[in-house]
Amino acid sequence: MTHKQDMLRGVMDAGDNVIVTGPSIYVYEAPVRLWHWVNALCITILAITGYFIGSPLPTMPGEASDSFVMGYIRFAHFSSGQVLAVAFLARILWAFFGNKYSRQIFYLPVWEAAWWKGVKRELRWYLFLEKEPYKYIGHNPLAHAAMFMMFTLFNLGMIITGFALYSEGAGRGSLPDQAFGWVFILFPNSMDVHTIHHLGMWVIVIFAMIHIYAAIREDIMSRQTMISTMISGERQFRDEREG
């Protein structure tokens, strides 16, 4: 087999033309992908139910015993929150066992000059000052920064404030109270914790908007796959040029 043939993947279209693809790398292992989509679902439910906890639906007619609207909304919120928290814990554990890309969202390599250069380059790309972006196997440096600062930290903050608020209903001496009650030493009035939790929701919603936009845009514009990578785990590159 010639080198040329080696590059052909045997995919043919109707005109018998063999399609040449770039190299493919397995980036996101199954637990990471599963976590991503569980998270997406949980966050969607949490944001919607959370909004309705703060600003409830119009009042229900009939006897109080006939409906349980707030009860169900809060149940959905609490259960999704617990799934989100368990998933986050599992994700942290996976960072110890998974490949090196599974650890990316938990730290920023601020000590690496190359990373800062990458951030600058990516910013220039988004400001239309670069003709094309670099290729990255994991997150590009700018995405990496957004992921860590807007998602990882805020997700952790939402879990902490969320469980602290949950402990109020669970009661003094309960497990959530013992584990997260210290939040009320920092913020003695739980109204403040509600407000912080609420603002945190908006940060994550805004993160999700930027995240989805960037994923779609880069899927079209960059030199690599984005969306399908989070489904199959494979990242394909559209050219073999360096840089």
Added chain:
Amino acid sequence: MGAAVETFYDVIRRQGITRRSFVKFCNLTAASLGLGPVAATEMAHALETKPRIPVIWMHGLECTCCSESFIRSAHPLVKDVVLSMISLDYDDTIMAAAGHQAEAILEETRQKYKGQYILAVEGNPPLNEDGMFCIDGGRPFVEKLKEMAADAMAVIAWGACASWGCVQAAKPNPTQAVPIDKVIKDKPIIKVPGCPPIAEVMTGVVTYVTTFGKLPTLDRQGRPEMFYSQRIHDKCYRRPHFDAGQFVEAWDDESARKGYCLYKMGCKGPTTYNACSTVRWNGGVSFPIQSGHGCIGCSEEGFWDKGSFYDRLTTIRQFGVEATADQIGMAAAGAVVAGVAVHTAATVVKRLTSGSHKSDS
């Protein structure tokens, strides 16, 4: 001051109260504090043998609503607390002595009962201008407070003022009023917040401390757990309407008449720790939610600065603009949507004008 060495039992027997009534009182008080039957016996024993504890009640920056509440206690009657259970040696708003005579009592108590008296503080000290915004007996209240606290056994912080700062510490707090735990660092402090606290809660705390000679179990924020471990919301009789999603939407609407949940009218019950929904007020007659108004959260830290009493979402004040988390969030999300739209358009324009296509690369 001889009265202070008498026991509670001596005093009430002298007042003609039978032993039977005394035992009944012990049982009732033990029950109201959530203690078991053994505690009633312990309580009776303590009241028979221990000398009455001297209490010094000081007033800083405050409105005297705590005293007003206290003197309306029904279980136990405040008369019993003040005249029998404790030896209230100093309380400048209700005592007979005045001027130098009153000041002399403070000095005497400090010397005679060093480390044995309870210091109850209503109100708080302002620190700005060396404490000149609250002068008591010719000198700043903060000095007197520190002095009396130095030799006290324990300190009771009455009300939102002493516990959290209350209205005089609300923004912008020109006198720099601070809760007493910012000034008294080396003594145990029992916070009994509320504006005012419930009368029975106040006398209950006093009864506990004088009976057992120790502090009640306090929560993380220094409040007695027996009265402050649950939210108004947890024991609210309108809670079923909350769970059902039945809310008052406007004052005097049909839902208000039916007594639905006041959550949307800004009720702070879900974030307020107090005993109002169980103990209630004025001898158990009613409490704010029962009379159709939401809880304003008066026993919570900084309750004056958490936005309107009538909005569920608190406003955040920044750069002179007041907005709720939702208004801020929606504005930011709107800006991001606009940014994404502009960026998309710019991307399309750039692509069309540069003529670059996938096939080129």
